[in-house]
Amino acid sequence: MAYVAVKGGERAIGNAHAWLAETRRGDAAVPELEVAQIGQQLGLAVDRVMAEGSCYDRDLAALAIKQSKGDLIEAAFLLRAYRTTLPRFGYAEPLDTAAMLIRRRVSATYKDLPGGQVLGPTFDYTHRLLDFALAAAGEAPLPAPEAEAEDAVAPRVTELLSREGLMRREEDASEEPADLTRQPLSFPAARATRLQNLARGDEGFLLGLGYSTQRGYGNAHPFVGEIRQGSVSVFLMPPELGFEIEIGEIDVTECQMVNQFKGSRTEPPQFTRGYGLVLGHGERKAMSMALVDRALMADELGEDRTAPAQDEEFVLLHSDNVEATGFVEHLKLPHYVDFQSELEVVRLMRATVAANAEPEQVEP
Amino acid sequence: MSEELQARQRWMAVLAKASSDAIRARLNAAPALPAHTRLRGPETGLVMLRGRAGGDGNAFNLSEMTVTRCAVTLESGTVGHAYVAGRDRDQAELAAVLDAALQDEATRAPLLEAVIEPLAAAQAEARATEARKAAATRVQFFTMANMR
Numbered sequence: 001m002a003y004v005a006v007k008g009g010e011r012a013i014g015n016a017h018a019w020l021a022e023t024r025r026g027d028a029a030v031p032e033l034e035v036a037q038i039g040q041q042l043g044l045a046v047d048r049v050m051a052e053g054s055c056y057d058r059d060l061a062a063l064a065i066k067q068s069k070g071d072l073i074e075a076a077f078l079l080r081a082y083r084t085t086l087p088r089f090g091y092a093e094p095l096d097t098a099a100m101l102i103r104r105r106v107s108a109t110y111k112d113l114p115g116g117q118v119l120g121p122t123f124d125y126t127h128r129l130l131d132f133a134l135a136a137a138g139e140a141p142l143p144a145p146e147a148e149a150e151d152a153v154a155p156r157v158t159e160l161l162s163r164e165g166l167m168r169r170e171e172d173a174s175e176e177p178a179d180l181t182r183q184p185l186s187f188p189a190a191r192a193t194r195l196q197n198l199a200r201g202d203e204g205f206l207l208g209l210g211y212s213t214q215r216g217y218g219n220a221h222p223f224v225g226e227i228r229q230g231s232v233s234v235f236l237m238p239p240e241l242g243f244e245i246e247i248g249e250i251d252v253t254e255c256q257m258v259n260q261f262k263g264s265r266t267e268p269p270q271f272t273r274g275y276g277l278v279l280g281h282g283e284r285k286a287m288s289m290a291l292v293d294r295a296l297m298a299d300e301l302g303e304d305r306t307a308p309a310q311d312e313e314f315v316l317l318h319s320d321n322v323e324a325t326g327f328v329e330h331l332k333l334p335h336y337v338d339f340q341s342e343l344e345v346v347r348l349m350r351a352t353v354a355a356n357a358e359p360e361q362v363e364p
Numbered sequence: 365m366s367e368e369l370q371a372r373q374r375w376m377a378v379l380a381k382a383s384s385d386a387i388r389a390r391l392n393a394a395p396a397l398p399a400h401t402r403l404r405g406p407e408t409g410l411v412m413l414r415g416r417a418g419g420d421g422n423a424f425n426l427s428e429m430t431v432t433r434c435a436v437t438l439e440s441g442t443v444g445h446a447y448v449a450g451r452d453r454d455q456a457e458l459a460a461v462l463d464a465a466l467q468d469e470a471t472r473a474p475l476l477e478a479v480i481e482p483l484a485a486a487q488a489e490a491r492a493t494e495a496r497k498a499a500a501t502r503v504q505f506f507t508m509a510n511m512r
Contacts, residue, residue: 056427
């Protein structure tokens with residue numbers, strides 16, 4: 001790709017950015033949005049920016065949303081850029097989602113299960129009618145109702161099936177997983193690499209791919225074994241201490257998608273699982289991720305790879321919206337020299353066609 | 365694991381989940397903290413979070429998170445450490461000083477009583493409230509037979 005160095009435009013750029021700042025603020029008669037308000041009242045946007053920016057920090061994500069005027073991909077880009085300025089302290093211990101403080105936990109495969117169906121603060125079952133009461137600022141709503149909490153454990157649905165031998169168990173080889181922030185993507189990609197890629201992938205892209213598997217591009221018959229949402233503790237073992245410490249809690253959403261598997265020469269028919277794990281409250285993304293994760297297991301399970309969602313190069317190389325936006329949006333940068341050469345080529349081709357055509361016309 | 369170590373892990377966890385404002389509010393009612401020297405930080409960096417495939421399989425890298433750490437030493441030579449989620453430098457430094465002071469037999473009991481226990485109680489109550497709100501949204505299924 002050839003770019004030409006051009007001088008000039010500094011004043012135009014400066015003025016454009018000044019206008020951007022003015023439009024970001026909007027009508028000065030309307031109170032300015034505080035970062036804390038974004039964090040508190042646009043929490044799902046913050047969650048999405050953290051997930052796709054691949055950096056858990058609510059305040060930074062809220063600031064990025066304010067700076068980007070609510071363009072969430074631009075905000076994810078800002079967060080990705082910020083993280084490159086910080087040193088890496090180490091790798092946390094894997095999150096124990098079984099020990100989650102559960103705010104929501106639903107299963108579409110079992111009605112009655114230990115721990116129960118907990119709806120949590122969901123949009124499900126709302127009527128999707130615009131609530132004009134919200135247009136007028138009013139009193140804060142009353143605190144949500146409370147009920148006696150049983151000290152019940154909520155075992156994973158997949159574990160219930162695994163105990164019966166009906167669910168393929170996950171292996172834990174205690175291998176050090178590859179890290180996409182350190183090693184570039186290569187193929188074939190390990191499951192750990194695929195999951196890291198999907199976890200920070202664009203929600204819209206994964207939603208479309210997940211949907212395609214349901215509509216017949218990939219032959220999936222998925223059930224939501226379980227969705228759980230809540231807080232998990234983060235543990236780290238700093239080398240200077242030599243023991244594990246809890247450094248905080250984060251909110252995550254996990255989805256276990258149960259899929260049928262015909263079986264192979266070495267394995268009997270059973271269920272397999274697609275897995276989704278997303279920062280914050282990203283239920284749609286976690287479900288999409290689980291569908292795509294399962295579709296990408298086609299090779300390992302000896303299934304035919306026929307659909308886009310099963311093609312790991314197609315999926316993994318196009319899932320990242322920061323990369324995608326960079327390449328798509330670079331097209332608007334000056335390509336004057338590139339285009340000049342294209343112009344020359346097209347003019348030459350036209351001249352050649354015209355020259356070749358002329359003699360034919362004079363022939364009788 | 366020794367009781368000593370478990371006690372230290374507990375107070376480090378409580379401090380990691382308390383804001384600097386919350387810690388300072390508790391320090392008002394506590395004996396003054398000993399003088400300290402910074403060994404490292406407070407400095408903000410990243411920790412890579414990990415999940416497990418299927419929840420219980422091979423580990424994978426999930427996303428980074430911001431973390432602030434600090435190490436301090438007291439005049440007694442005791443070293444205190446802190447690693448706390450987020451970017452609150454004040455919290456990390458206070459947590460490191462408290463970690464050192466809590467390792468000292470002489471200052472442990474009053475600091476546990478004035479700082480750690482009230483913070484732990486507030487955190488436990490916040491969790492319990494969340495759990496009770498979740499319990500209120502638990503579906504109580506009934507069948508038509510039960511409605512007769």
